[in-house]
Amino acid sequence: MVTRRQILGGGAFLAAAATWTKTSAMGLPEAPVMESPDMQTPIFPSSGPDYQPVATLNGWTLPHRVVGGVKEFHLVAEPVERELSPGMTAYLWGYNGQSPGPTIEAVEGDRVRIYVTNRLPEHTTVHWHGMILPNGMDGVTGLTQPGIPPGKTFVYEFDLVKSGTFMYHPHADEMVQMAMGMMGMFIIHPKDPAFMRVDRDFVFLLNAFDIAPGSYVPKVMTMTDFNLWCFNSRLFPAISPLPVALNDRVRVRVGNLTMTNHPVHMHGYDFEVTCTDGGWTRPEARWPEVSIDIPVGAMRAYEFDAKYPGDWAIHCHKSHHTMNAMGHDVPTFIGVDKTEVARKIRRVQPEYMPMGNRGMADMGEMEMPLPDNTVKMMDGWGQFGPIEMGSMFSVVKVREGLAATDYADPGWFEHPEGTVSYEWTGDTPVPVKSGDAKTMPPAATHGGHTPG
Numbered sequence: 001m002v003t004r005r006q007i008l009g010g011g012a013f014l015a016a017a018a019t020w021t022k023t024s025a026m027g028l029p030e031a032p033v034m035e036s037p038d039m040q041t042p043i044f045p046s047s048g049p050d051y052q053p054v055a056t057l058n059g060w061t062l063p064h065r066v067v068g069g070v071k072e073f074h075l076v077a078e079p080v081e082r083e084l085s086p087g088m089t090a091y092l093w094g095y096n097g098q099s100p101g102p103t104i105e106a107v108e109g110d111r112v113r114i115y116v117t118n119r120l121p122e123h124t125t126v127h128w129h130g131m132i133l134p135n136g137m138d139g140v141t142g143l144t145q146p147g148i149p150p151g152k153t154f155v156y157e158f159d160l161v162k163s164g165t166f167m168y169h170p171h172a173d174e175m176v177q178m179a180m181g182m183m184g185m186f187i188i189h190p191k192d193p194a195f196m197r198v199d200r201d202f203v204f205l206l207n208a209f210d211i212a213p214g215s216y217v218p219k220v221m222t223m224t225d226f227n228l229w230c231f232n233s234r235l236f237p238a239i240s241p242l243p244v245a246l247n248d249r250v251r252v253r254v255g256n257l258t259m260t261n262h263p264v265h266m267h268g269y270d271f272e273v274t275c276t277d278g279g280w281t282r283p284e285a286r287w288p289e290v291s292i293d294i295p296v297g298a299m300r301a302y303e304f305d306a307k308y309p310g311d312w313a314i315h316c317h318k319s320h321h322t323m324n325a326m327g328h329d330v331p332t333f334i335g336v337d338k339t340e341v342a343r344k345i346r347r348v349q350p351e352y353m354p355m356g357n358r359g360m361a362d363m364g365e366m367e368m369p370l371p372d373n374t375v376k377m378m379d380g381w382g383q384f385g386p387i388e389m390g391s392m393f394s395v396v397k398v399r400e401g402l403a404a405t406d407y408a409d410p411g412w413f414e415h416p417e418g419t420v421s422y423e424w425t426g427d428t429p430v431p432v433k434s435g436d437a438k439t440m441p442p443a444a445t446h447g448g449h450t451p452g
Contacts, residue, residue: 028115028153031074033097034060037083039240041407042201049107051189052197054253055407057204057242057394058234059185062102070111070157073104075126077148077170077182078119084228085238085324088375090209091216092181092233093120099181099233100205101168108163108191114156116148122173123147126156128186129167130277130299133158141172148172163190164279165203165253165299179220181233183207183257196280198303199248199404204232206294206316206392208258213374224259229321229391236322236393237380241409242314244306245402251275252314253301256294262321264300265291266396268312275301291317306398311382311413316392324375324390383412 034040040060042053053061064071080094095101106112118124125147127139137158141147148154166186170177185203190196208229210222231239244250251274254264272286277299294300315322380387387393399410418432 028117029065029072029074030063031076031096031115031117032063032102034102035097037098037234037238039407041405043105044405049189049191050193051105051107052199052201053105054103054185054187054201054203055242056103056185056232057202057240058232058238059098059100059204060102062096062104064106067113070113071106072113072115074115074117075101075184076117076119077124077126080181082181082233083238084209084230084233085235085375085379088235088373089216090181090211090218090233092218093177094181095184099183100207101182101184103185103187103203104168105187105189106160107189108160110160110188112156112158112160115153116156117153118148118150120150120177123149124170124177124182125154125172126168127171128156128158129169129297130164131158131166131186131188132161139171160188162279163188163195165255165275165277165301167205167255167257167299169257176220178257179209179218179222181207181209181218185253185255187253196251196274197249198251200242200244200250200306201253202242202251203253204255206231206254206256206258206262206264207233209233213371216373226259228324229258229316231392231394235324235375236315236390237387239394241394242396243402243407243410244396244398245404245406246306246309246398246400248306249303250306250396251301251303253299254292254294255299256296259296260318261293261295262392263291263293263317264314265317266304266312266314268308268310268396269304271302271304273300274303275299309398309400309413310415312396312398313389314394314396315389321392322389324379 037058039055039058042055043061043063044053045051062073062075064073066072075095077093077095078097080092080097080099082090082092082094082099084090092099104114114126116126123141125139125141125145128137136144137156138144139156145154166188167183168186169183183205185205187203206229208226210219210226211217211228212219228235234240242252252266253275256262270288270290273289273292274281274286289302292300292302376390379390397410397413399413402410418430
């Protein structure tokens with residue numbers, strides 16, 4: 001992580017920073033920049049109330065300073081380059097070097113002061129989605145404030161009156177600015193450190209882009225026909241895994257700022273929905289799920305006890321949303337004999353590979369030339385071969401002995417002998433001992449669980 005002042009001192013971004021100088025920035029909090037697309041280690045609190053910080057998938061938490069008892073943050077709205085996946089970069093708009101912007105974390109009862117500097121070519125605002133605050137801090141251009149002109153800095157200041165999971169995004173030229181990637185998460189931890197305490201707390205946004213193969217800038221006029229579906233502006237296999245220690249209490253918070261709903265499904269577990277946009281779900285009102293549908297402009301958080309070791313998939317259950325660079329006008333060739341047409345095409349294009357007549361699974365393992373700046377429809381390899389997924393897909397990796405501060409990828413799960421599906425060759429199967437803690441512990445209910 002570097003500071004914007006360090007970057008400007010080194011001569012980078014000078015063309016875009018004509019109105020942003022070290023002199024004009026005097027007195028402002030630093031505006032750190034994140035250039036890495038990888039998930040950063042959570043920032044544990046060093047003072048004030050204790051809390052379990054969130055880990056943002058392929059993201060980071062914005063540092064702050066305290067002035068007169070007020071927590072001060074600095075967001076910079078600006079053009080950014082985001083690596084959606086190795087081999088594909090998008091030219092987006094975001095905050096502090098990335099899209100989505102950094103996660104903001106504070107504690108219920110805090111007073112926050114958020115400086116927002118605009119380095120976009122047009123005015124912007126920030127709306128604090130779902131939060132209770134003074135009307136003039138709500139960030140709606142023309143209604144509650146004038147737009148922040150390019151080169152100017154505005155201040156938002158308010159008290160955090162409730163804990164929960166919230167988002168931030170512009171309410172200025174919203175269709176364009178959100179389609180370009182301007183959004184982020186805002187987490188308010190309970191003032192009681194024991195309330196709803198968990199051992200691991202993950203957060204990410206669902207977002208989508210329409211970027212034609214070979215191009216870099218999203219089509220901002222797209223309403224429904226998106227071709228790239230992301231967790232935090234990343235595509236599988238470039239999405240961070242969720243490393244979890246065996247027996248951890250785990251929370252996953254998901255916000256949706258796409259143009260459609262997403263049924264997020266997690267394998268291997270049932271879980272409880274413990275938080276919505278409106279706040280924490282009372283224990284008697286929680287409901288069990290294995291998939292949770294997240295509406296547009298909404299947030300859902302769920303929790304589970306990590307009792308079952310393994311590599312458990314987590315993904316959107318709309319099948320097209322687990323495919324990269326979808327071409328929606330491609331005809332279906334299932335059952336078509338392409339032998340003769342392939343022979344003729346190879347006369348002029350020797351590298352032509354016919355596909356689709358048996359389904360699309362071949363895409364998972366074939367390596368073929370791609371247009372510049374695009375990704376395979378299905379990508380990513382596991383220990384047993386191609387995973388044949390993309391876009392909104394990741395893995396919850398539950399491991400025994402994982403340190404509380406360890407968020408590194410632990411690698412592939414080492415399956416105990418006799419616990420992997422295998423080909424039957426006519427022999428009598430050897431039964432797996434039921435209840436083996438290394439395979440599948442007895443099912444447990446989570447009803448009424450209230451940490452702390």
